[in-house]
Structures are given as C-alpha cells and as structure tokens.
Amino acid sequence: MRDPEPRPYRAGFGCFVGRPNAGKSTLTNAIVGTKIAITSNKPQTTRHVIRAVLHRPESQLVLVDTPGLHRPRTLLGERLNDLVRSTWTEVDVIGLCIPADEPVGRGDRFISGELAELKATVLAVVTKTDLVDKRRLAEQLLAVSEMGEFAEIVPVSAVSGHQVDTLVDVMTSYLPPSPQLYPDDMLTDDPEQVLVAELIREAALEGVRDELPHSIAVVVEEMIPEGRLTKIYADLYVERPSQKAIVLGHKASRLKEVGTTARRQIEELLGTRVYLDLHVRVAKDWQRDPKQLRKLGF
Numbered sequence: 565m566r567d568p569e570p571r572p573y574r575a576g577f578g579c580f581v582g583r584p585n586a587g588k589s590t591l592t593n594a595i596v597g598t599k600i601a602i603t604s605n606k607p608q609t610t611r612h613v614i615r616a617v618l619h620r621p622e623s624q625l626v627l628v629d630t631p632g633l634h635r636p637r638t639l640l641g642e643r644l645n646d647l648v649r650s651t652w653t654e655v656d657v658i659g660l661c662i663p664a665d666e667p668v669g670r671g672d673r674f675i676s677g678e679l680a681e682l683k684a685t686v687l688a689v690v691t692k693t694d695l696v697d698k699r700r701l702a703e704q705l706l707a708v709s710e711m712g713e714f715a716e717i718v719p720v721s722a723v724s725g726h727q728v729d730t731l732v733d734v735m736t737s738y739l740p741p742s743p744q745l746y747p748d749d750m751l752t753d754d755p756e757q758v759l760v761a762e763l764i765r766e767a768a769l770e771g772v773r774d775e776l777p778h779s780i781a782v783v784v785e786e787m788i789p790e791g792r793l794t795k796i797y798a799d800l801y802v803e804r805p806s807q808k809a810i811v812l813g814h815k816a817s818r819l820k821e822v823g824t825t826a827r828r829q830i831e832e833l834l835g836t837r838v839y840l841d842l843h844v845r846v847a848k849d850w851q852r853d854p855k856q857l858r859k860l861g862f
Contacts, residue, residue: 575624576739579651580689582661583671583680587691587722591661592616592629593681594722595732617746623736624744628655638851652682657738659689661841664696664719670705676712685738688714689731694721757784759829764798764842767826771811772818779803780811781850795839796830801847819844 596616618625628651644728652658658679662672679686679816688708693701708717716734720727768780781801788795789835800822802808812819819842827840850856 571622572620572741573743574736574739575626575742575745576656577626577628577654578657578659578735578739579628579655580659580661581652581675582691583675585667586663587659588661589629590722591659591689591691591720591728591731592627594725594728594834595627618732619748620732620736624746625732625736625738625739626745639854652679652684655684657685657687657735658682659687659718659735660714661689661691662704662708663692664690664701664704665692668704668711673711680712685715686713687734687738688717688718690719692721692723693719693726694724756834757787759833760784760787760796761798763829763833764800764822764826764840765828767822768800768811770822770825779807779851781847789836793829793837793839794834795841797841798843799844800844801850802844803847803849803851805846808846811844 575583582588596618616627616629618627627693628731660672660676661678664667688711690701690704690708696704703858705717708714715738718727718731720731720736764784765780765782768782772780779802782798783801784796784798786795786797800811802811810818811822813821821840823840826842827838830840831838847853847856
C-alpha cells in the first residue's frame with residue numbers, strides 16, 4: 565500500500581475585520597499567545613497594521629491587524645480606512661468578527677458587503693461566545709449565516725480560549741501551498757519602537773478613555789539599550805492644553821500611573837529592565853493636519 569501523499573506546507577496572510585470593538589485585537593493576541601495588538605474597550609484603538617506570525621509544523625499564518633472600518637470624521641479617519649482596504653486586497657483569508665452578545669447590525673452588513681468583492685476566502689467569526697448562553701449563540705449563528713456567503717462560520721471566545729485552535733486550523737486550511745515566509749523565531753515584523761509606543765498609548769488611554777479616545781498619539785524618540793536596562797524617551801501628543809492637563813492629572817499623578825503600567829508591559833515585551841521617561845506635548849488639531857499626521861507616523 566502506498567503512503568498517503570504528504571500534505572503540502574501552507575503559508576499566507578490572514579486578518580480579522582469587523583466594526584470597532586468586535587474583538588479583533590483580543591483574538592489576534594489569543595492566537596499568537598503574546599500581546600502584539602493593543603486591546604482597549606474604546607473603539608478605534610488600533611492605528612498601525614501589526615503583523616503577528618503563527619508558526620506550526622505544517623503551516624505559517626501571518627496575521628495582519630488592521631484598524632476597524634468606520635465612518636471617518638477626520639483626515640486621520642480617512643487614512644485609517646484607506647489602510648484597511650489596501651490590507652484586505654493583500655490577504656488570503658479574512659475573518660469577519662461579529663460579537664455573540666450584540667445583534668447583527670448595519671455596520672456588520674456594510675463590512676460584509678465590502679468583503680464580498682474580494683478574492684480572499686471570507687469566514688464569519690462569532691466572537692465573545694463566553695458572554696452568551698447556548699440558545700443566544702444558536703440564534704446569533706443563524707442570523708450570521710443569513711448575512712451572506714461565508715466559507716465557514718466559527719464561534720470562538722478569545723477570553724476562555726474556546727475554539728481558538730479550531731479557528732486557526734480553519735484559517736490555515738485556506739492558505740495557499742507556499743514555503744515559509746518568515747524565520748522560525750519571528751513573532752512580529754513590527755519594529756520594537758512601534759510596539760513600545762502602542763503599549764504606552766494603551767496605558768495612557770486606560771483612565772481617560774471617555775474623555776480623549778482618539779486624541780493621544782505617542783512617539784518614541786529614543787531607545788537606548790545599556791546592558792540589562794533599556795532607556796526609553798517618549799512623547800505623548802494631545803490636541804489641546806486642556807487635554808494635556810487631563811493626561812497629566814493632579815500633580816502629574818496620572819502620568820506617573822501611565823508610566824508604571826507601560827513600563828511593566830514593556831519590560832515583558834523586551835525582557836529587560838526599563839527606564840521610561842514620558843513627556844506630554846500639545847500638537848494642535850493633529851488629527852486634521854497632514855503635516856502633523858506625517859510627523860506622528862500616519
């Protein structure tokens with residue numbers, strides 16, 4: 565009896581899309597097992613396309629994290645939407661994330677319609693299944709199946725880990741046969757400075773989410789490794805002096821908290837001790853100013 569044909573090695577790009585807060589970044593983090601995309605319960609927190617690489621013996625899935633598609637109100641918003649659409653055209657498999665605990669809405673249908681025109685394989689991923697009972701989940705799966713043509717529908721919970729591996733199996737099965745795209749030890753192709761800036765921004769958003777959801781940008785000016793210590797100098801940019809006061813807090817107490825939280829996360833990321841020097845600066849209306857957007861990396 566002849567041995568069965570060996571399965572071809574598969575490698576390619578996948579991404580999760582969905583309206584803001586559908587659980588895309590949390591799912592990316594759960595799959596890769598490390599904190600690569602920042603998570604926050606404020607919509608629109610992801611601003612950079614961050615790639616995370618998942619290595620398996622028979623495949624390599626490169627996850628591209630994109631901002632949520634939304635109705636833009638600023639030049640920054642328009643640029644983020646362009647970034648999303650250009651990313652969609654370059655991936656092999658797309659997971660449309662729809663939370664289990666919210667009814668299917670206009671935003672979900674709008675994105676589903678946009679995806680229908682792409683050549684990528686589109687899956688529906690029903691996220692946050694830990695928040696609903698079996699009956700509610702069954703109703704949501706039915707509602708999602710009526711939304712459009714999906715290659716498969718996979719319910720998952722990034723928080724409990726339920727079906728996360730199954731989702732990866734399904735996604736990799738739709739990747740093309742291909743040699744490895746990235747070396748074995750690579751988890752992300754994003755420069756460390758971008759990840760560090762994102763962790764600082766996440767910590768800064770923590771307490772002021774309702775007041776300044778999108779008005780904070782972070783630029784890491786310098787990272788200096790000195791033996792087992794890394795010195796990091798970073799600036800937080802806001803749009804108005806009143807916002808600067810909010811980020812600083814009473815006697816700079818809030819900024820100190822931001823520094824402590826961010827430092828812990830950065831030490832985990834870099835594997836060294838970290839000295840973190842933060843300053844808050846005002847860049848007037850930066851979200852609407854092309855020159856400022858360029859300077860801040862958008």
